[in-house]
Amino acid sequence: MASSSKRPRSGASGGSGPSGPSGASGASGASGLSGAPVPDEAVPHVRVAVIGSGFGGLGAAVRLRRAGITDFVVLERADSVGGTWRDNSYPGCACDVPSHLYSFSFAPNPEWPRSFSGQPDIRAYLEKVATVFGLRPHLRFNAEVLEARWESEETRWRLTTSAGQWTADAVVSAAGPLADPQIPDLPGLSGFPGKVFHSSRWDHEFDLAGKRVAVVGTGASAAQIIPSIQPEVGKLTVFQRTPAWVLPRRDREISQLEKWLHGRLPVTAKIRRGTLFALRELQVDAFVRRPGLLRVIQQLAERHIAQGIPDPALRAKLTPDYRIGCKRILLSNTYYPALAAANAEVVSSGLRELRGSTLVAADGSEHEVDAIVFGTGFHVTDMPIGARVFGADGTSLAEVWKGGMEALRGSTVRGFPNLFFVIGPNTGLGNSSMILMIESQLNYMIDALTTLASVGATAMQPTARAQRQWNLELQHRMDRTVWTTGGCRSWYLDPSGKNTVLWPGSTTAFRRATRKVDLGEYELIMRTAPTAAPTTARTVQEASA
Ligand SMILES: Cc1cc2nc3c(=O)[nH]c(=O)nc-3n(C[C@H](O)[C@H](O)[C@H](O)COP(=O)(O)OP(=O)(O)OC[C@H]3O[C@@H](n4cnc5c(N)ncnc54)[C@H](O)[C@@H]3O)c2cc1C
Numbered sequence: 145m146a147s148s149s150k151r152p153r154s155g156a157s158g159g160s161g162p163s164g165p166s167g168a169s170g171a172s173g174a175s176g177l178s179g180a181p182v183p184d185e186a187v188p189h190v191r192v193a194v195i196g197s198g199f200g201g202l203g204a205a206v207r208l209r210r211a212g213i214t215d216f217v218v219l220e221r222a223d224s225v226g227g228t229w230r231d232n233s234y235p236g237c238a239c240d241v242p243s244h245l246y247s248f249s250f251a252p253n254p255e256w257p258r259s260f261s262g263q264p265d266i267r268a269y270l271e272k273v274a275t276v277f278g279l280r281p282h283l284r285f286n287a288e289v290l291e292a293r294w295e296s297e298e299t300r301w302r303l304t305t306s307a308g309q310w311t312a313d314a315v316v317s318a319a320g321p322l323a324d325p326q327i328p329d330l331p332g333l334s335g336f337p338g339k340v341f342h343s344s345r346w347d348h349e350f351d352l353a354g355k356r357v358a359v360v361g362t363g364a365s366a367a368q369i370i371p372s373i374q375p376e377v378g379k380l381t382v383f384q385r386t387p388a389w390v391l392p393r394r395d396r397e398i399s400q401l402e403k404w405l406h407g408r409l410p411v412t413a414k415i416r417r418g419t420l421f422a423l424r425e426l427q428v429d430a431f432v433r434r435p436g437l438l439r440v441i442q443q444l445a446e447r448h449i450a451q452g453i454p455d456p457a458l459r460a461k462l463t464p465d466y467r468i469g470c471k472r473i474l475l476s477n478t479y480y481p482a483l484a485a486a487n488a489e490v491v492s493s494g495l496r497e498l499r500g501s502t503l504v505a506a507d508g509s510e511h512e513v514d515a516i517v518f519g520t521g522f523h524v525t526d527m528p529i530g531a532r533v534f535g536a537d538g539t540s541l542a543e544v545w546k547g548g549m550e551a552l553r554g555s556t557v558r559g560f561p562n563l564f565f566v567i568g569p570n571t572g573l574g575n576s577s578m579i580l581m582i583e584s585q586l587n588y589m590i591d592a593l594t595t596l597a598s599v600g601a602t603a604m605q606p607t608a609r610a611q612r613q614w615n616l617e618l619q620h621r622m623d624r625t626v627w628t629t630g631g632c633r634s635w636y637l638d639p640s641g642k643n644t645v646l647w648p649g650s651t652t653a654f655r656r657a658t659r660k661v662d663l664g665e666y667e668l669i670m671r672t673a674p675t676a677a678p679t680t681a682r683t684v685q686e687a688s689a
Contacts (some may be wrong), residue, residue: 198227200318452480470630
């Protein structure tokens with residue numbers, strides 16, 4: 145991809161220094177950190193700026209390098225890599241998709257200790273990926289992207305971060321689907337005298353032993369936290385708005401022999417991964433087209449509840465009234481025994497307000513506690529990065545998406561040239577590994593960048609027609625899914641009830657849909673002159689007219 149920039153380039157240079165970020169504004173008027181005017185030439189330019197260093201951002205970095213693109217930075221607001229697996233350090237945190245599938249296909253790990261490995265091991269894996277694949281020189285920590293703005297005249301992005309500015313030909317947003325915690329705005333919360341934290345911001349300094357602890361929420365994180373803390377707390381009060389369906393968790397240690405085999409004979413690890421993949425792929429039809437088939441699985445869950453909860457009153461509280469699969473299915477062998485323990489109480493009603501240290505449920509019951517753990521999820525359908533990204537006409541992505549998030553193939557959005565999402569709208573999964581979707585989107589992003597270079601264009605954006613058509617078809621398929629018909633309200637749905645989170649198909653179908661960029665779905669933009677002038681950026685169609 146040609147660039148007319150004569151400014152310093154800040155790719156695999158490491159740290160700041162001469163090729164580090166500029167701390168102030170450039171000629172286009174974007175504001176910097178210090179407020180002091182800094183010439184545009186001092187703002188480092190890269191071919192690609194990646195936002196985030198979780199699985200998505202690190203995967204993007206590996207794929208960029210493999211495609212021969214080394215002129216890029218990874219901007220990360222925290223001080224280390226890992227994303228989800230850095231931030232979620234709560235007791236019991238582990239993946240709920242088997243590790244041999246929940247890892248990069250290009251970085252198999254024969255050393256996974258368990259079938260569902262814990263957070264420390266997954267975090268260590270990502271640290272190792274960053275080192276082994278030579279990503280460290282590209283990482284910029286404590287660089288929170290505050291604003292990314294497309295500059296049409298220059299056909300580039302300008303990123304303002306907490307560590308200064310960069311400009312970039314393209315931006316890869318891997319800011320995470322579940323990265324910004326959501327705590328409900330409850331009356332009286334600010335006056336609560338005890339300890340309060342979100343599951344993804346665990347306070348390891350606070351000792352829960354013997355305390356009266358409330359867990360608010362009964363989703364995937366809460367289901368791992370509850371059994372982990374129940375034995376040590378004095379009293380556990382769980383606020384449950386809607387019960388989850390829970391299936392047994394077939395977790396076990398990976399034997400030395402298996403590890404040895406996977407290390408010495410990588411084909412055995414491939415077979416294992418392939419089997420795990422196929423088993424999940426076979427389930428997709430039931431979730432997406434024939435939810436009736438899920439009845440068999442629901443019976444397993446009913447048996448699990450009957451075995452774990454002898455008390456019929458508690459069992460009634462914990463039995464969902466919607467079809468299994470409508471909300472995320474939880475996997476646990478210890479959740480029900482923890483809730484049935486003598487020191488645990490399930491309040492089958494949401495938390496309504498706080499009066500001092502008294503928590504008042506929607507049913508009016510009152511509960512005195514010393515600490516509150518919010519397992520209340522994340523900002524998902526209101527993707528926070530959207531409010532910080534401004535497109536060709538100066539409008540924010542959040543504004544464009546106020547009627548619901550939409551992209552072409554989950555990756556690109558009209559009006560936001562050269563912006564590529566990793567885990568964009570409708571790329572989430574209900575039953576398999578997100579890494580499969582991430583790798584598909586990385587294929588698409590790399591193909592887009594190499595296609596741009598090969599056709600001599602500077603930027604691309606989807607046509608309105610292609611984006612509309614993609615979403616019409618996708619939402620049409622969504623109508624039959626268990627997430628729509630199952631009779632629940634889940635975090636997959638936005639306030640209008642539209643599912644803008646999940647992919648209504650198999651991961652294989654998504655892989656096919658993102659293998660190659662179809663130029664018929666895009667408008668190409670060419671930079672025709674090196675200097676800024678309103679008429680220099682033209683679409684290819686205009687240029688050839
Ligand atoms: C507790 C938990 C368990 C999970 N278990 C599974 C599982 O078993 N299987 C599965 O498939 N999925 C699971 N997920 C989903 C998981 O989020 C994805 O699988 C995957 O880790 C997402 O990777 P990511 O890189 O897209 O996002 P993240 O891992 O969230 O990384 C995003 C990164 O972007 C950074 N960032 C965000 N905004 C900015 C900004 N403005 N500027 C700079 N940096 C920014 C964040 O600090 C973070 O490091 C789980 C999620 C959670 C929370």
